[in-house]
Amino acid sequence: MSFAKAYLGSRGVAGRALAVGACALLLAGCDTLSSFNPFDKSEVYKPEIVANAPAEEIYNDGLARVQKRDFEGAAKKFSSLDKQYPYSEWSRKGLIMEAYANYEGGLYEEAITASRRYLQQYPNTSDAAYAQYLMASSYYDQIPDITRDQEKSERAILTLQELVQRYPTSEYSADAKKKIQVASDQLAGKELEVGRFYLQKRNYSGAINRFRTVVSRYQTTRHVEEALERLTEAYMAMGIVGEAQTAAAVLGHNFPDSPWYKDAHALLTKGGVEPRENSESWISKAFRGVPQVGQRTG
Template identity: 65%
Template sequence: MRFAFSLGTARSGLARSVVLVAVGLSLAACDTLSSLNPFDKSEKYKPEIVPEVPAEQTYNEGLSRLQDHNYTGAVKKFDDVEKQYPYSQWGKKALVMSAYANYEAGEYQDSITAARRYLNLHPSSPDAAYAQYLLAMSYYRQVPDVTRDQERTEKALVALQELVDRYPKSEYVSDAKFKIQVVRDQLAGKEMEVGRFYLTKRNYTGAINRFRDVVSKYQTTRHVEEALMRLTEAYMALGIVNEAQTAAAVLGHNFPDSQWYKDAYKLLQSGGLEPREDTGSWISRQFRGFTRAVGLGG
């Protein structure tokens, strides 16, 4: 073994002792390093053998945790199955159950992720409709109040409509159709809130655009009556009498007992006018073939 330092011409006993000590320490260090060498053939590697747990057993453990309302624990078991047996029937079932367990735990984004993954991998599966339902419901549970941004509400509407369109014979369609109406009512309510705000600021054009969206997109919701009355109000303020009269006439024709119609009628009368429908108006065209919805105030 060579060393980086030189002994020079030192010949004293002390110098020789230092050299011998240095050599002894170096050899000891080499012995120590040798004992730690992972490739030392004198040490035999003994791998730890982890017994493979059958997929069915892990899956059933997940179900057991579900029954105990231990949703986080259930998710872990189902995820273990899906990771270890991704191409098996157990892995397939575990993925949709992971979406369900996350949904029950209130982990809606994780539920959405699992449900989307299932739909991407198994779009024709008998459980695909259920995965789509979990996806839609995860958005639905996050619908905020009408004063806040409605991005989640819009995503819930899209997911619910996809369920109805893709799986029309599934057992979830009836509930999805009801919730579609609820979500549409929420979106219409948001448009009404903004439209009313514009009215208070005398931004009548901005208000009309919002109320027009309600009349055009959400006319089966409970907000359509007020939207027509507010259109009457906004058009009157702008001096666009023809449209104001049409809005009131359409309101009276479709909702003759509505308080909003009575208010619109009084507003027109205050200006010496009465409801009169112009069939060429965009408002009139929107209500051709209109059928009033039942439910949610409709």
């Protein structure tokens, strides 16, 4: 069962509402205060006593707004629980629901802030994994296309990895792993795009650095095949034939049916050499312990 359904369904507002504490003393309107003369003994100022709404009532109001998809209004209601009933169970429940409402409403930065506050204040509660998931998902949903800065992608991966490490048995772990794969693919795509640009400009060392990042850090993404072929191109252009042969050999070993391997093999053949792996190359070392093509995910 999803978190939203749990909170709006069986979990609802479980438990008894907290007893209403001391009432807040609020001055009447500004006009009333300005007209009151403290030196006139015939006038007696009577402060208006306004009681806080019961916590359960505020919480239910927030849930009703969620059902109506008034997420911004719901978030404000849940947030008010912390102000009116600080350090209470209602405050805790309100904070996680505030994060949820902000996330559903597309207010990602607000969702991240509320989720982070929850983790700081309630790191060992049953909803801590969900707070981490909301924070990670808020970064993930802001991932831009590969032509733009990928800071959100990097933050998404870090927070998703933290979720998997800290809460490996949570119901959100499997989805987090899938999202890590997608975000990693995005970062690899960005590196590959820049590498292609350098290769076109004949900045071979710059291109190699970008392709190396893909091969070293994003081996399980769909971009690694092209990165190995591009390394073959760049190394051949620089006359570093041994590394070009190794890149092609590793590509052929892991992706024998890849069209990128056919291109790499043709390029080496044109240069009078064949794919041959040097086990001491950084390329070979990067692929040691990596699952074979049949075992890859994504």
